Amino acid sequence: MTTDTDASMESPQAGPAERPLVYKQFFATRLTHWVWAACLFFLLLSGLQIFNAHPALYIGDQSGFAFDNAVLRIGAERTEDARNIGYIQLFGAKFETTGWFGFYRGDNGMMQQRAFPPWATIPSYYDLASGRIVHFFFAWIFAITLLAWLVASIVNGHLRRDILPRWRDICALPRDIAAHARLRFHHSRDYNTLQKLTYAAVLLVLMPLMIATGLAMSPGFNAAAPWLADILGGRQTARTIHFAVMLLLVGFFVVHIVMVLAAGPINELRSIVTGWYRADPESREGN
Amino acid sequence: MTKFNISRRALLSGGTVAGSGALLSGCDVFDGVLRGGNVRDFMEASANGLSYRVQRLLIGGHSLAQEFTETDIRQPMRPNGVTAPTDRTYLEMEAGGFADYRLEVSGLVQKPLSLSLDELMAMPSRTQITRHDCVEGWSCIAKWTGVPLAHVLDQAVVKSEARFILFRCLDTIERSLTGEIKYYESIDLIDARHPQTILAYGMNGERLPVANGAPLRLRVERQLGYKMAKYVRAIEVVDSLAPFGDGQGGYWEDRGYEWYAGI
Incomplete structure (x- = not known):
C-alpha cells in the first residue's frame, strides 16, 4: 500500500519514461470521493421525493397561501383549451413540461400528477416517510465524511496544496480559462486554477451550505440556533437555497463527468481509485 | 501538452459510466428494500436515533x-x-x-x-x-x-x-x-x-x-x-x-x- 510520503514520487513500475505515473490522490481524498458520490446520488433522489410532498419554493419564513412569495412551482393544471399539462413556474414565467415534470405517463400508461417522476425519486412511488429516512441516513454520512475530509486534508496538505488557490493560481486564471475553452488539458499532479476554484467552491461553500440549509429547516435545530435560519433569510428561503445548491451540485456533476471524459477517463479513474496518475513529461518538475 | 481529442475508447468507457448511472436512476431498483425491509429498518434506527440524541443534546428540555x-x-x-x-x-x-x-x-x-x-x-x-x-x-x-x-x-x-x-x-x-x-x-x-x-x-x-x-x-x-x-x-x-x-x-x-x- 502506498503512503502519503510517496506523493509525487515516481512509481517503481512507471510506464513509458516520457509519461511517468505520479501519486496524485491521497487515500483520504479517494475514499471520501466515493463515499460522497454514493451519498449525493441517494440524497438527490430522496430529496426530490421529499420535494414532491410540497412542490413549491418560497422566500421568507413561511409559505404564502394567502399571498404570493413563491419563486418556483411544479404542478399540473388544465389549460383554457382543456388540455391537462405539467408545468414549471419560475417566478412569473410558466413553462410547459408535460411528460417530464408535473404531469407524466406512468408505467401503466396512465397520465399521473407528480412534480418529479418515478425515475427521479427514491422510492420510485410516492413515499415521503421512506424518502426522509433515506435522506437523513445519507445526510449523516455525508456530513461526517465532510468533517473527516476537512481534518484529513488539513493534516495531509491536500487543502493547502490542491484546494485553496494561491496568488500565482489567480494570476494564471486567464491562461487557464483559455486552455479549458480550447479543451487543452495539462496532465500533472497539480490541480489547475479552475479545478482549485471549483473544488474550493464545492467542498468549502456548496457542501457546507447544503448542511446549513438542511439544519435550518429543522424545527428542533431551529430552537437550538434560531440565528441560522435568520441569516439564511428564514426557513423557506433556506429550503429554496437547499434546492438551488442541489441544482448547482448536479451542474458540477455534469461538468465533472465531461471533464473526466475529455481529460482521459482511464487515467482519471485510475487516479481516483488507486491514487496513481499518468502525467505529462514536463510535470515532473512541477507545474 | 496534448491536444484534446475524444478517442473511441474514451467515448466507450464514458458511455459505460453514463449508462450505469442511467440504469441506477431507473429508481425502482431500491423500492424492494425500502418497502419495510431490514435495510429500511437499519437506516431508520441508526439515522433517526442519531438525530434524536443530537437534538436532545442540543436543545435539552428548555430551549x-x-x-x-x-x-x-x-x-x-x-x-x-x-x-x-x-x-x-x-x-x-x-x-x-x-x-x-x-x-x-x-x-x-x-x-x-x-x-x-x-x-x-x-x-x-x-x-x-x-x-x-x-x-x-x-x-x-x-x-x-x-x-x-x-x-x-x-x-x-x-x-x-x-x-x-x-x-x-x-x-x-x-x-x-x-x-x-x-x-x-x-x-x-x-x-x-x-x-x-x-x-x-x-x-x-x-x-x-x-x-x-x-x-x-x-x-x-x-x-x-x-x-x-x-x-x-x-x-x-x-x-x-x-x-x-x-x-x-x-x-x-x-x-x-x-x-x-x-x-
Whole structure:
C-alpha cells in the first residue's frame, strides 16, 4: 500500500519514461470521493421525493397561501383549451413540461400528477416517510465524511496544496480559462486554477451550505440556533437555497463527468481509485 | 501538452459510466428494500436515533422555539390532515358549541380529571406566535393561546412510572375494511413539560376554528406539524406506547414517520 510520503514520487513500475505515473490522490481524498458520490446520488433522489410532498419554493419564513412569495412551482393544471399539462413556474414565467415534470405517463400508461417522476425519486412511488429516512441516513454520512475530509486534508496538505488557490493560481486564471475553452488539458499532479476554484467552491461553500440549509429547516435545530435560519433569510428561503445548491451540485456533476471524459477517463479513474496518475513529461518538475 | 481529442475508447468507457448511472436512476431498483425491509429498518434506527440524541443534546428540555411578532401573521393558518371531522360525537358537540366537551385526563395519574372548555380557559394561559412546520415542507406563522400542558399534568399529579403522554383525538383519519382509525399522537415528558407545549383553544386572537382542531389541539413547537394533534379528546399518561395503534406512538408514526419529529 502506498503512503502519503510517496506523493509525487515516481512509481517503481512507471510506464513509458516520457509519461511517468505520479501519486496524485491521497487515500483520504479517494475514499471520501466515493463515499460522497454514493451519498449525493441517494440524497438527490430522496430529496426530490421529499420535494414532491410540497412542490413549491418560497422566500421568507413561511409559505404564502394567502399571498404570493413563491419563486418556483411544479404542478399540473388544465389549460383554457382543456388540455391537462405539467408545468414549471419560475417566478412569473410558466413553462410547459408535460411528460417530464408535473404531469407524466406512468408505467401503466396512465397520465399521473407528480412534480418529479418515478425515475427521479427514491422510492420510485410516492413515499415521503421512506424518502426522509433515506435522506437523513445519507445526510449523516455525508456530513461526517465532510468533517473527516476537512481534518484529513488539513493534516495531509491536500487543502493547502490542491484546494485553496494561491496568488500565482489567480494570476494564471486567464491562461487557464483559455486552455479549458480550447479543451487543452495539462496532465500533472497539480490541480489547475479552475479545478482549485471549483473544488474550493464545492467542498468549502456548496457542501457546507447544503448542511446549513438542511439544519435550518429543522424545527428542533431551529430552537437550538434560531440565528441560522435568520441569516439564511428564514426557513423557506433556506429550503429554496437547499434546492438551488442541489441544482448547482448536479451542474458540477455534469461538468465533472465531461471533464473526466475529455481529460482521459482511464487515467482519471485510475487516479481516483488507486491514487496513481499518468502525467505529462514536463510535470515532473512541477507545474 | 496534448491536444484534446475524444478517442473511441474514451467515448466507450464514458458511455459505460453514463449508462450505469442511467440504469441506477431507473429508481425502482431500491423500492424492494425500502418497502419495510431490514435495510429500511437499519437506516431508520441508526439515522433517526442519531438525530434524536443530537437534538436532545442540543436543545435539552428548555430551549424555546423561535417566536415571531404580530406583523409576521400574514395569512390564516393553513389547515392540514382532517379539516372537518364527520364523526357523530364530534358533530353533536360542535352543534352545541362544544358545551358538552370534556377533556379526560387519565392513566398514570393520582387524580384523573374531566375538564370542560370553560375550566381549561380559566387555567393559566400562554400565548405564542410560532411557525408551524409541516413534514411536507411548508411553513405558516400563527398565534396560539392555550393552557400549558404542564399545568394540566400538575393538576392530575403524574405518577413516577409515567414516561409518555398519549393524545386521543375525536377525528377519524382513516376508514378501511378493518375499521375506523382515530388520530392519535404521543410525546415524552420532556416535551410535555416544555413551556411552549400548550393545549390551544385560541388561534390568531379568536376561538380555535374547526379546520385547525377545535375545540382543543396540541402545540409542540420544536417538532413538526403531525405531532400537534387536533381535536384532542383525552390525555392518557402511560409508561409504554406499545399497546396503542401499531405501537409506534402515533397515526403517522405507525406509517413510517419518525416519532421524534424535530427534523
